[in-house]
Amino acid sequence: MKTPVLDVDTQGSLLSPTSYWEAGEVIIRSLPRAISMQGDRGFRSISSCIYGGGLQTTQYIGNFQVERSYRSMEPEKDLQDRFKEVGVPEEKMPLAAGFLTAASVLDAGWEVRTGEQWELLTCVSVGTANSVRIPMAASDDLNRSYSPGTINIITLIAGVVRPEALVGGVITATEAKTAALYDLNIRVSDGRHATGTSTDAILLGSTQRALVRHRSLDDEKPMNEIQYAGLATTFGQALGSAVYNAVLHAGTRYLRR
Template sequence: MQFIATLEGFSVSSNYVSFRAEQPLKTLSSAVHNAGIGWFRAFVNRHVDMNYHCDDAKGEMAAYLEQQGFRAEETVGMMTAVSTEHVEIGQYDGDFGSVLIAVTAGVGNAVDVSQALTREEEQKIGTINTWIIVNGQLSDEAFVQTMITATEAKVKALHDEAIQDPLTGTIATGTSTDSVLIAATQQGEYLPYAGTVTPLGKLVGHGVYDCTVRALRAYKKAKGWTT
């Protein structure tokens, strides 16, 4: 019987957003814990204080996951200073299947990458963390292309929401601590590509843009920003 990842796998609290799968998913991520490529069945986006600092963040994160009831060896872990209760989650359906997307967005450390050489700033935790969970079989190319497509959608959302790099006054392209996760069931239809005009790319682009815009607006509202 084919396994399908569903929205019921998500859990949201003030401490973290998590997703648990019945079976391991093939994963590519830039997470703090278990980054890179692997097979994992649990995913955690953890809230930390904006002044969080630890000499061994990876070790501290592994210990935290175990304390929260996750098995460190089968869990991907991220950190964010944004309230995890403001996560925006959506399911986007296509002919091949569905894509689940979750975004937390905080832009206190927003950066215009084209102006990064002119900036001098201490690394801070803030972050736009993006999860993309695909019900389908992705090729290696599709994993990488999904990350590219998601990044383009995030940048467009930042542009349309007029998020500025506070040091340069120019439109930001992200934050200095953004992270992304692509996970796939590797069951169902084979999806060789995920560029912007492919069936998968179209869903990813639309979904990441939609969730990122909603997450940015939730952040603005929480901070009392006027638009």
């Protein structure tokens, strides 16, 4: 049976538990306690995730749900075991990037944006039990801050993205997250609006290839590069709105539970 093409409804939910994002050539599986993404080829990525973070080539991405009481001295080992459970081969582990969250991954928000020579997919899971605000007082409860509530942001881009645009995209995505938290009225214990949670993580990845619809059979040369990802650019505005809406949808579902 052919895998359904990725489709997202107006509330930022996937319409099929297994789907294929054609622009980025990624198989997506939304499981009861995990979101699994497998690219046909690797993405150039920048991320802060627990497993496979930094500047990497990433082909497998997992966002795994844990209990609120989760504590582990070896989260990297735990994530490696979880990747094996969703079918990532041992030899492919260096190409994997993994997140943990105590929020329901079934509540994740999904958004797609399309430009002339690029397309982006954003997935965000939201939990705000450990919300924080910058600046954070030194006397604040650090044990609470390390709990696995977490806002995990994954944005994949089908297109050619310069390294400085990936870094700029992290800034834009973070600003969008904070704006959505404000509109969700998420606050910290002293009543101020939260700027995030204490364990937020992000991954931005790009195919570094032209969109499928722009390729010829013998042409893999890069097309126009995305050089900037700030709000002065069409791409930056699309990225910001995708992350904002994904956080808003996922956060609304989280608050209703």
